Amino acid sequence: MKESTHLVCAGRHPERFGGVVNTPIFRASTILAGSMAEWEEMKRARAAEEPGATTYGRYGTPTTHALEEAIAGLEGGYRSLVFPSGLAAVSTALTALLSAGDHVLVTDSAYSPTRAFLERVLARFGVEVETYDPVDGKPIEALLRPNTRVVYVESPGSETFDIQDIPAISAAAHKHGAYVVMDNTWGTPLYFKPFVHGVDVSIQAATKYIVGHSDAMLGVVTCNRDTWPLVKQTTHDMGQTAGPDDIYLALRGLRTLAVRLQRHWQSGLRVAQWLEQQPQVEAVLHPALPSHPGHALWKRDFTGACGLFSVVLRTTSKASLTAFIDALEHFGLGVSWGGYESLVIPFTPGCAGPRWPYQGQAVRLHVGLEDPQDLIDDLRRGLMACSTQDARAQNEEADYDQTCPT
Numbered sequence: 001m002k003e004s005t006h007l008v009c010a011g012r013h014p015e016r017f018g019g020v021v022n023t024p025i026f027r028a029s030t031i032l033a034g035s036m037a038e039w040e041e042m043k044r045a046r047a048a049e050e051p052g053a054t055t056y057g058r059y060g061t062p063t064t065h066a067l068e069e070a071i072a073g074l075e076g077g078y079r080s081l082v083f084p085s086g087l088a089a090v091s092t093a094l095t096a097l098l099s100a101g102d103h104v105l106v107t108d109s110a111y112s113p114t115r116a117f118l119e120r121v122l123a124r125f126g127v128e129v130e131t132y133d134p135v136d137g138k139p140i141e142a143l144l145r146p147n148t149r150v151v152y153v154e155s156p157g158s159e160t161f162d163i164q165d166i167p168a169i170s171a172a173a174h175k176h177g178a179y180v181v182m183d184n185t186w187g188t189p190l191y192f193k194p195f196v197h198g199v200d201v202s203i204q205a206a207t208k209y210i211v212g213h214s215d216a217m218l219g220v221v222t223c224n225r226d227t228w229p230l231v232k233q234t235t236h237d238m239g240q241t242a243g244p245d246d247i248y249l250a251l252r253g254l255r256t257l258a259v260r261l262q263r264h265w266q267s268g269l270r271v272a273q274w275l276e277q278q279p280q281v282e283a284v285l286h287p288a289l290p291s292h293p294g295h296a297l298w299k300r301d302f303t304g305a306c307g308l309f310s311v312v313l314r315t316t317s318k319a320s321l322t323a324f325i326d327a328l329e330h331f332g333l334g335v336s337w338g339g340y341e342s343l344v345i346p347f348t349p350g351c352a353g354p355r356w357p358y359q360g361q362a363v364r365l366h367v368g369l370e371d372p373q374d375l376i377d378d379l380r381r382g383l384m385a386c387s388t389q390d391a392r393a394q395n396e397e398a399d400y401d402q403t404c405p406t
């Protein structure tokens, strides 16, 4: 089955729901058994982890199981679990795999709330957290210790868009008995296949492209056979559960993921290529551009790109950055991404030195489903406003120099 066909079929069982095309929204806490025999059967089915077994709302309803089945299949993993947010998926997966005395390696370009969870929460419980540089060329092997239990990867990294060599990292981690946990939100289940590349646990912030319409929060963890019992147990121990209405929105978004992504990819690349040629731009950090340091790895391991990338402006002035952003009409100023609409946010990179060789102000763009020419025209206006502000500041400085001779 080809990917777009799989997207249409994944997790759907109309025969179970009176022929209804979409798995309905099941709102439930209690699931009744009709007799003691049925009660025993429910308990048996749950213990045997039969797909679709429902015993209590917290463990999911048929709505939940439809999304879990769909994402597990698309990511190429064994089983999935749904969470009320992407960050809940991240924090639960890490809690499941790490214990006091363990060492975890986390890339410095990981989504910053992920690093904060490790450093603020798991560190309090005796987990040793070490940040590593995803691109310095030093094999991860040198950082692995006998007590390294998890290597956390995110490729491309948030904001910096560094591409990691996931197969090489996985091979090294496995040799030392460590699990590889990946945030695969940028690649989505369509453009990066984590389990083929050696990952043990893959995380989706489904809030982004899977929901796809900026109207619900959701996360999904997908496991291989080894990690499944650990992650499932901790998820249940912590009482993690997501609401059926949000899950329905994710299932609905999923059906159009392939066509939406194709458009985000094409438009994003077109906008990135245009930006790269503008004199006001210092750098465009988009893995599908040949100028990107991780381009060869991206081409080797990914089958597409989404609409999210970073741009470094030449200006170092906050006022000019402000002029740029305030002149944009089609790029909303706000966090998150993966919806149908374009977004911009300024950021200060979490890394420095050779890891961030740029001088100018940085923004992250999400290219939505608008016509790319409208977006380019919008960015042109923004860059002009930025230049005007730079020129104004220069003139003021010149005036000042004239009136105040030293």
Ligand SMILES: *Cc1c(COP(=O)(O)O)cnc(C)c1O
Binding pocket: 085, 086, 087, 088, 090, 111, 158, 183, 185, 186, 205, 206, 207, 208, 217, 218, 219, 336
């Ligand atoms: C947004 C995001 C998350 C967290 O998802 P939420 O649903 O907002 O909790 C995790 N990882 C990445 C890369 C993200 O961009």
